[in-house]
Amino acid sequence: MDEQQQDLYWMQQALEYADKAEQENEIPVGAVVVKDGELIGAGWNRSICCHDPSAHAEMLAIRDAGQRVENYRLVDCTLYVTLEPCPMCAGLLVHSRIKRVVFGAADAKTGAAGSIMNLLQEPKLNHQVEVLGGVLAEQCGEKLSAFFRRRRKEIKAQKKARQAGLNDEAAQD
Numbered sequence: 640m641d642e643q644q645q646d647l648y649w650m651q652q653a654l655e656y657a658d659k660a661e662q663e664n665e666i667p668v669g670a671v672v673v674k675d676g677e678l679i680g681a682g683w684n685r686s687i688c689c690h691d692p693s694a695h696a697e698m699l700a701i702r703d704a705g706q707r708v709e710n711y712r713l714v715d716c717t718l719y720v721t722l723e724p725c726p727m728c729a730g731l732l733v734h735s736r737i738k739r740v741v742f743g744a745a746d747a748k749t750g751a752a753g754s755i756m757n758l759l760q761e762p763k764l765n766h767q768v769e770v771l772g773g774v775l776a777e778q779c780g781e782k783l784s785a786f787f788r789r790r791r792k793e794i795k796a797q798k799k800a801r802q803a804g805l806n807d808e809a810a811q812d
Contacts (some may be wrong), residue, residue, distance in 0.1 A: 646741050649673055649719040650775045653743070656683040656696065657721045657782055663688050667782050670696035670720040672704035672713065672737075679716065680704025696720060697728040701735050712736045721779040723750035723772060729758035732768055739769040743779025 640648070649671055656669025660683035672680035682699025686692055697720050705711050717739040724732060724740065729751035732740060740752060740759060751758045752770050759768040 645673075645676070646719070646771065646774050649678075649717070650721070650741065650743055650779075652678065652681075653696075653719045653721050654775065654778060654782065656681055656700075657779070660684040660696065661782070661786060667786050668696040668720065668722045670700035670718060672700050672716050672718050674704075674708070674713070674716045679707050693727065695725065695728050696722075697724055698731060701731055701737075705735070714738065717741060719774075721775075722746055722783065723752045723754055724759070725749040726751040726756070726758055732759060733761075733764055733766050736766055737768055739771070741771045741774050743773070743775050744783060745772060745776070 652671050653669040656671065657667040658669070660669060661667035663683075663685065665684040665687050667684070669683045670681070671678055680700045680703035682696045682701075682703055684696050685694040685699060697718060700718065700720075701713065704713055704716065713735045715738050718732060718737050719741045721743040723742045723744065723746040725746070726749065742752060745754045747754050749755065753772060757770070758764070759770050761767070
């Protein structure tokens with residue numbers, strides 16, 4: 640399997656972890672860490688359920704990989720993630736010495752792998768990470784868009800229901 644086929648395969652795996660996030664009503668982002676063609680770490684967004692703003696998919700996948708290989712350095716590893724890493728996760732990737740990051744959808748609001756900044760390749764840092772963006776971007780982006788459309792619809796319905804309840808109470812008074 641060539642590198643492009645591997646990238647597609649592992650991004651598909653990351654998308655499956657994004658599905659796990661969505662099943663927990665989390666923002667559907669998934670990540671996997673791969674070394675020598677083997678999965679060594681996986682994670683999905685869990686910030687809401689864990690009450691932890693650092694529980695991003697990348698963070699959890701890196702923690703999982705570090706535990707499995709019993710090392711805080713993940714040299715010669717690739718992280719596949721469905722959404723471009725944020726500054727927090729980009730910093731983690733530099734510190735963990737990840738060799739390569741492959742992401743799906745770009746993040747125009749917090750993307751730190753080229754969209755609003757590129758921490759992963761900042762020459763002033765002691766480690767730079769290879770970056771490839773846009774792998775299965777349409778699938779990754781649509782998963783996120785569909786999630787937020789559904790969330791907005793749910794919030795609107797809740798507001799309507801609350802308003803209807805208030806109107807019923809006012810009518811009874």
